[in-house]
Amino acid sequence: MKMFIADYQSLPERTGQVFKMDGEEIVLFRLSSGEVRAIENRSPHPKGGTLSEGLVSGEYLFCPVYDWKISLQDGKVQAPDEGKVKIYQIERDKDHVFIVK
Amino acid sequence: MGKKKLVMIGNGMAGVRTIEEIIKLAPEAFDITIFGLEPHPNYNRIKLSTVLQGDTTVEDIIMNSWEWYQENHIELFTGETIVKIDTDKKIVLSDKGREVEYDELIIATGSSSFILPVPGADKQGVTGFRDIQDCETMINTSKQFKRAAVIGGGLLGLEAARGLLNLGMEVEVIHLMPHLMERQLDPTSSKMLKDELEKQGMNFIMEKQTAEILGEERVTGLRFTDGSEIAVDLVVMAVGIKPNVDIAKDSGIYVNRGIVVDDFMHTSATNVYAVGECAEHREMVYGLVAPLYEQGKVLASILCGAETKPYEGSIVGTGLKVSGVDLFSAGEIEDDENTKSIKVHNEFDGVYKKIIIRDNRVSGIVLYGDTKDSSRLFKMLIKKEDVSGMTSVSILESGCCGGGVDSNDVAAMADDDIVCGCNGVTKGTIVEAIQSKELTTVDEVGGCTNAGRSCGRCKSQIADILAYTLGDKFDVAAEKTALCGCTTLSRDEVVAEMKEKGLTSIREVMNVLEWKQEEGCSKCRPALNYYLGMILQDQYVDDRDSRLVNEKMHANIQKDGTYSVIPRMYGGVTSAADLKKIAEVAEKYNVPLVKLTGGQRIGLYGVKKEDLPVMWEELGMPSGYAYGKTLRTVKTCVGAKFCRFGTQDSMGLGIELEKKFERLDTPHKVKVGVSACPRNCAEAGIKDFGVVGIDGGWEVYVAGNGGTDLRAGDLLETVKTKEEVIELIGAFMQYYRETADYLERTSKWVERVGLDHVKEILANENTRQALNARLDKTLLKYNEPWSEAIENKEIQEKYYQKREVPVLV
Numbered sequence: 088m089k090m091f092i093a094d095y096q097s098l099p100e101r102t103g104q105v106f107k108m109d110g111e112e113i114v115l116f117r118l119s120s121g122e123v124r125a126i127e128n129r130s131p132h133p134k135g136g137t138l139s140e141g142l143v144s145g146e147y148l149f150c151p152v153y154d155w156k157i158s159l160q161d162g163k164v165q166a167p168d169e170g171k172v173k174i175y176q177i178e179r180d181k182d183h184v185f186i187v188k
Numbered sequence: 189m190g191k192k193k194l195v196m197i198g199n200g201m202a203g204v205r206t207i208e209e210i211i212k213l214a215p216e217a218f219d220i221t222i223f224g225l226e227p228h229p230n231y232n233r234i235k236l237s238t239v240l241q242g243d244t245t246v247e248d249i250i251m252n253s254w255e256w257y258q259e260n261h262i263e264l265f266t267g268e269t270i271v272k273i274d275t276d277k278k279i280v281l282s283d284k285g286r287e288v289e290y291d292e293l294i295i296a297t298g299s300s301s302f303i304l305p306v307p308g309a310d311k312q313g314v315t316g317f318r319d320i321q322d323c324e325t326m327i328n329t330s331k332q333f334k335r336a337a338v339i340g341g342g343l344l345g346l347e348a349a350r351g352l353l354n355l356g357m358e359v360e361v362i363h364l365m366p367h368l369m370e371r372q373l374d375p376t377s378s379k380m381l382k383d384e385l386e387k388q389g390m391n392f393i394m395e396k397q398t399a400e401i402l403g404e405e406r407v408t409g410l411r412f413t414d415g416s417e418i419a420v421d422l423v424v425m426a427v428g429i430k431p432n433v434d435i436a437k438d439s440g441i442y443v444n445r446g447i448v449v450d451d452f453m454h455t456s457a458t459n460v461y462a463v464g465e466c467a468e469h470r471e472m473v474y475g476l477v478a479p480l481y482e483q484g485k486v487l488a489s490i491l492c493g494a495e496t497k498p499y500e501g502s503i504v505g506t507g508l509k510v511s512g513v514d515l516f517s518a519g520e521i522e523d524d525e526n527t528k529s530i531k532v533h534n535e536f537d538g539v540y541k542k543i544i545i546r547d548n549r550v551s552g553i554v555l556y557g558d559t560k561d562s563s564r565l566f567k568m569l570i571k572k573e574d575v576s577g578m579t580s581v582s583i584l585e586s587g588c589c590g591g592g593v594d595s596n597d598v599a600a601m602a603d604d605d606i607v608c609g610c611n612g613v614t615k616g617t618i619v620e621a622i623q624s625k626e627l628t629t630v631d632e633v634g635g636c637t638n639a640g641r642s643c644g645r646c647k648s649q650i651a652d653i654l655a656y657t658l659g660d661k662f663d664v665a666a667e668k669t670a671l672c673g674c675t676t677l678s679r680d681e682v683v684a685e686m687k688e689k690g691l692t693s694i695r696e697v698m699n700v701l702e703w704k705q706e707e708g709c710s711k712c713r714p715a716l717n718y719y720l721g722m723i724l725q726d727q728y729v730d731d732r733d734s735r736l737v738n739e740k741m742h743a744n745i746q747k748d749g750t751y752s753v754i755p756r757m758y759g760g761v762t763s764a765a766d767l768k769k770i771a772e773v774a775e776k777y778n779v780p781l782v783k784l785t786g787g788q789r790i791g792l793y794g795v796k797k798e799d800l801p802v803m804w805e806e807l808g809m810p811s812g813y814a815y816g817k818t819l820r821t822v823k824t825c826v827g828a829k830f831c832r833f834g835t836q837d838s839m840g841l842g843i844e845l846e847k848k849f850e851r852l853d854t855p856h857k858v859k860v861g862v863s864a865c866p867r868n869c870a871e872a873g874i875k876d877f878g879v880v881g882i883d884g885g886w887e888v889y890v891a892g893n894g895g896t897d898l899r900a901g902d903l904l905e906t907v908k909t910k911e912e913v914i915e916l917i918g919a920f921m922q923y924y925r926e927t928a929d930y931l932e933r934t935s936k937w938v939e940r941v942g943l944d945h946v947k948e949i950l951a952n953e954n955t956r957q958a959l960n961a962r963l964d965k966t967l968l969k970y971n972e973p974w975s976e977a978i979e980n981k982e983i984q985e986k987y988y989q990k991r992e993v994p995v996l997v
């Protein structure tokens with residue numbers, strides 16, 4: 088299923104935007120490359136926490152609470168830490184961003 | 189002639205060390221094949237405790253990488269078990285049906301956890317503590333379950349228990365004997381250890397014997413022989429180890445408790461040797477690496493035809509790798525009528541030392557709480573030094589409370605003093621290696637001498653020896669530490685390049701200085717943002733997205749993703765009207781916690797991110813910056829306005845300082861205290877800047893710290909007027925801003941550069957004025973961040989909104 092989630096222009100570069108959808112919190116990141124990535128707003132750290140305010144660098148996100156480095160491509164936490172964030176598939180035309188579920 | 193075929197069964201610490209020694213002695217002598225049951229290359233088993241305790245990862249403990257085996261042309265079969273040795277045909281057979289011939293065979297199968305033969309011991313959730321898999325079992329269990337029991341209160345059991353605590357489990361340690369680690373500690377030191385571990389959160393069930401493990405498929409509890417029961421979800425058996433001798437036994441090799449070897453590690457079968465925990469030498473089976481490495485050295489020499497002394501057994505010393513516990517034990521632990529012992533028990537400092545002397549020689553050592561003397565005493569014990577001419581003071585150099593001469597002072601050490609107990613490496617060997625091979629780091633020393641490559645306890649001493657041997661050269665090596673993993677340049681080099689090349693943005697810095705990761709990381713981005721702002725004073729456009737969460741959001745993130753709101757309350761002074769406003773906002777937005785902070789103001793905790801801007805607006809107060817690398821609070825005492833002892837207006841000066849310096853970016857947070865007399869009710873002695881009123885003037889203290897490393901401030905100057913105080917603090921602050929590393933508090937910075945140096949700089953009137961001028965120029969650029977967010981819709985949308993997406997059905 089493909090659902091409209093946001094206008095591309097409304098996404099600021101390198102700052103997470105939180106969307107509440109059906110009880111879930113999804114964060115969209117517009118990278119410097121122009122690509123958009125979507126992950127669940129929950130840190131894979133055992134103590135939890137949110138991810139939307141993390142620092143974005145290239146294809147990576149640094150978790151705001153525990154400074155874990157997370158790939159926005161596959162959701163994998165980078166060594167030495169371990170874990171995985173749920174990622175969502177995104178489709179986009181010029182002006183619209185869709186989430187594929 | 190072809191090379192001889194050397195086969196080794198077991199790919200663990202003792203065996204691989206033996207191979208390393210062989211390669212050193214005769215790199216071309218053998219075709220080497222190794223079989224290992226575990227699916228990993230050789231790793232540092234000792235460090236499993238640290239892996240479990242969360243300090244290291246499995247990758248970090250690999251000692252010989254896959255490449256190492258390749259480079260040395262070693263054929264390695266992992267995940268493959270040898271099931272039979274045919275000593276007549278000289279062949280080993282693996283569980284995969286592989287047959288390999290040998291000319292020489294080393295058995296290095298180590299040992300396994302001893303699993304108590306009680307009913308239920310095979311249930312899910314019961315594990316030993318021996319290998320990576322056991323660690324993984326424990327780590328995974330801790331994610332789903334809460335209660336753990338460790339059976340066995342010895343070294344392994346306690347290290348496992350500490351690890352499980354770190355993993356967030358509740359831990360019961362069950363011990364058969366009345367004292368923990370009874371083989372290494374006497375009752376007094378054992379009691380001290382138990383008290384400390386209880387403080388750390390461990391529970392103990394002493395003098396209980398496990399009778400049965402309860403549960404269906406998975407363990408749910410334990411029953412003891414007295415009938416009592418406890419509920420648990422995980423059982424770790426740490427009651428002892430059992431040498432892996434079965435294949436040797438089945439192949440007709442003589443086995444007692446371990447595989448019996450002579451002084452040259454030869455077993456009863458020709459061309460078959462044993463080394464490590466599986467070997468029994470002169471009725472001893474060792475469970476620590478130091479003696480096993482000695483065995484390996486002897487065996488390697490024998491196999492390579494090099495000259496060697498026989499292995500004659502070892503005396504071992506033990507420590508415990510649990511943070512907050514410092515203990516060492518070797519030799520005898522109990523005195524009797526034929527011994528004279530020196531005992532020191534300082535209950536106040538938690539230090540206990542017992543040196544047992546038999547026939548004028550040290551025969552036993554138990555140290556708790558202060559182990560500085562351990563290597564010196566251990567050497568006396570091993571060398572059987574005659575101590576009859578010595579006094580108790582000279583035997584126990586560091587005295588009763590940990591003070592006295594630091595026998596770890598590397599200059600005072602003799603060349604044959606052991607530095608690394610695990611690997612038997614002396615100071616002389618290390619110094620020699622540093623000089624002849626021009627080594628500059630602890631890792632390089634480990635690479636050449638093996639020192640520090642096992643438990644790692646000796647690394648700080650190796651660093652001291654490096655510093656001592658290299659002198660100035662070491663400083664150069666140590667100082668050139670890169671800013672972060674994205675560059676090889678140091679902080680000073682980066683700042684110099686910024687100034688010289690006139691770089692004006694983070695992106696430009698990264699491009700010009702060839703950053704390895706294009707957009708940097710969470711270490712360099714905030715640091716570069718700070719340095720640029722510091723250099724370009726009022727011109728730099730701050731990159732908000734390069735700040736970490738708290739500064740980006742102007743609120744402190746909490747563990748559940750909510751925030752705290754802490755408004756300014758200058759100098760800790762408020763009014764009834766402001767208190768009312770705070771109360772109303774707290775009530776209206778259902779703030780879960782209203783608390784006085786440690787910085788003399790009121791904090792509202794647990795605020796939703798979407799509510800931040802409205803709450804700020806309704807409060808109508810400026811941000812207290814309780815989250816920033818900037819001025820936090822200025823704590824004041826009530827002072828001369830009301831207090832009968834007060835000599836100065838501390839509140840007035842405090843408020844003035846807070847208003848002047850608020851919002852300024854600094855390398856780390858900066859805290860200030862102002863008291864109006866030396867009673868110092870504002871605790872100015874532990875602040876970055878502490879001002880204390882005296883009759884007719886003010887004392888200005890700097891570089892105090894009340895946090896992790898407590899440090900009392902140093903008196904910088906005594907001045908007459910408050911204008912002088914402000915000018916002095918301004919100059920000091922700006923010099924700190926310009927020269928400190930990002931994230932270096934004033935306390936650490938002053939220790940690094942030296943207070944005298946700073947005093948010298950500030951002594952010059954012109955310099956002071958110039959510093960203040962640059963500071964004042966910088967201060968002009970700041971806006972109040974909360975009002976900025978209230979007024980600017982773009983900021984609100986970008987940082988504080990959560991959007992609802994309607995779900996279409």
Ligand code: SRM
Pocket residue numbers: 744745746752754783784785786787788789791813814815820821857859874875892893894895896897933
């Ligand atoms: C709010 C407050 C506790 C309280 O409820 O009272 C507090 C809360 C935090 N402190 Fe603190 N510290 C608070 C006063 C202190 C004090 C006491 C003081 O300022 O007089 C100290 C010791 C004094 C000192 O710093 O010299 C203190 C030493 C620390 C340290 C250790 C700093 C050090 O150099 O060793 C940290 C960690 C750090 O900064 O890296 C820290 C870090 C933190 C952080 C910011 C941790 C974080 O990054 O999340 C805490 C945020 C909690 C939250 O959820 O908002 N906090 N912290 C206090 C805020 C005072 C204020 O009004 O601004």
Ligand SMILES: Cc1cc2nc3c(=O)[nH]c(=O)nc-3n(C[C@H](O)[C@H](O)[C@H](O)COP(=O)(O)OP(=O)(O)OC[C@H]3O[C@@H](n4cnc5c(N)ncnc54)[C@H](O)[C@@H]3O)c2cc1C
Pocket residue numbers: 197198199200201202203204223224225226233234235236237268269270271296297298299317318319344347432435463464465466474475476477478480509610643
């Ligand atoms: C948690 C923990 C903490 C420790 N802390 C310390 C410490 O602080 N200081 C210290 O000195 N020592 C410590 N030790 C002990 C130290 O790790 C051992 O003494 C050392 O590893 C023994 O080396 P080894 O080569 O004899 O055996 P191991 O390292 O156990 O290696 C033997 C290998 O052989 C394999 N093997 C067995 N049978 C076969 C077969 N038939 N075919 C193929 N492969 C086989 C095993 O799977 C194993 O990988 C600790 C041990 C543990 C478990």
Ligand code: SF4
Pocket residue numbers: 825826827828831832833834835838863864865866867868869870
């Ligand atoms: S520091 Fe001195 S003046 Fe200030 S309240 Fe305490 S006693 Fe009074």
Ligand code: FES
Pocket residue numbers: 607608609610611639640641642643644645646647
């Ligand atoms: S003392 Fe254990 S590695 Fe040196």
